[in-house]
Amino acid sequence: PGVYNTAATTGVSLSYSKNNVDLIGLDGNSNDVIITSTIMARDGTRMQKSRGNAVDPLDIIERYGADAIRAWAGAVGTSGQDVRYDEERVASYQRFANKLWNVTRLLVTGLGDGERIAVRPAAVPVESLLAEDRWILGRLAEAVVAVDQAVAQFRFHDAMERLYTVIWQDFCSDYMEIVKVRLRDGADGRGSQAAAATAVTVLDSLLCLLHPFMPFVTEECAQRLPEPAPTLQRRTWPAVGPEWVDPTWAGEREGVDELLELVGQLRARRQEAGISAADRSRHPVTVRGGHPDLPPADRRRILEALVRVRLVDGDEVQATGEGDTAQLVIAGSLEAELHLGGVGGGERLLRQIADVERQVDRLRGQLAN
Structure with missing residues (x-):
């Protein structure tokens, strides 16, 4: 706490001259100077009420809460650079x-x-x-x-x-x-x-x-x-x-990191293939390998919780269903095959084309009404 009591805060407009240092009160009691960011308007210009681009903090707090605006200010306020106001x-x-x-x-x-x-x-x-x-x-x-x-x-x-x-x-x-x-x-x-x-x-x-x-x-x-x-x-x-x-468990933690990386890749592949949550059971996932320090029981529990798969034979993980094609995913010492079945390649593109054609027909109907 003593560090913050001896810190002074200023904007980037401070010029490092003896006169300005005296004016803002930076004497021997201030060990540090925190140069805050300048919050600009959305278009990158300075906020001015006369321009109509200024933001009312009370209005923002009313809409999003004081915690949200404080967190955003903390996230951008000490970078020392000009920052455009980003309401999103x-x-x-x-x-x-x-x-x-x-x-x-x-x-x-x-x-x-x-x-x-x-x-x-x-x-x-x-x-x-x-x-x-x-x-x-x-x-x-x-x-x-x-x-x-x-x-x-x-x-x-x-x-x-x-x-x-x-x-x-x-x-x-x-x-x-x-x-x-x-x-x-x-x-x-x-x-x-x-x-x-x-x-x-x-x-x-x-x-x-x-x-x-x-x-x-x-x-x-x-x-x-x-x-x-x-x-x-x-x-x-x-x-x-x-x-x-505890360094004893360093390898085990690395094994969990590998699993989480694999989970992220599998989720991305499923999304690319258009596999919904309801269809997961029809598309097998087989996982082999894994970090030697991560017990198979822990690997099973984590995968079942995050990917919704069923373990078979210790080092293999798969869900029920049949697949015609498979995508290989590698994360560290882990290898996974996502069996796409009928949603791989051309079949997936045909489904996307059909969705677009339905949207076109719907829009034409609205325009003709």
Whole structure:
């Protein structure tokens, strides 16, 4: 905190002369100068009320919330460059706040009303962690280090970008999707407790890291977690736990990274082929190989959660159905074949042509009416 008390903030119009330094009050008590970005209008010109291109901050806050505009300002405000006002990006941070709120509700709902609601331990039970638990803890450790370094150097835009990625992609889209079954499976006591403890630990730490940028939604989310603190402002800043970066599990974390890369490629190929969620079971996916440090059981669970496939014979993953053609996907030591069946090549193009022809007929009908 002492660092920020001795920092002065100014725009790029500051000229480095002795007179200007005296005018803005940069004396011996100011060790650093933060040069903020200049927010320009959408067309790249300076905002001026006389031109009618100025933006009313109160109107933007009314539409998207104070957290969204604060996050956007943090993401662009310290790059030191001219930045065009981008309302769609402000709206994206509103969606980010909604995502954070929804995943908190999902987690609290998954914990239930029984004993599992009090799952915030002094340390995550290392002996019962699974591969995805150790992976997300490693991601959290990397985020803590990256945010600490960015904030210490006043690169708030880098800190906000890193938090956006780790929260939206790593935690919400990947980890929480994988552990949904474990959170609601009361029969698997140790696995369920480990998932709950890991999820609460990670979310709690991420809320602390994000709080300076988005204080309102993070505080609301934090108060709904087990054993909430009076306020995030009184919480200890997150520090990397030794179990988060245990080198023993480095290979296992690399194996999860490979799986997630494969999942992303398979999803992209399915989208290109026009395979809907309802048709997945008719298009087999076969996966071979994998990182030697990632147990087959963990590989099976992650793939089934994210790609909706069924494991056969340990190193092979496939879904029911028949395929005429297949696309090969490679991610590290993993190889996957996506069997397209009747939607490969020419068949897919014929379907697209038929869709376009139907749209043309519909538009002609509207014009003729």
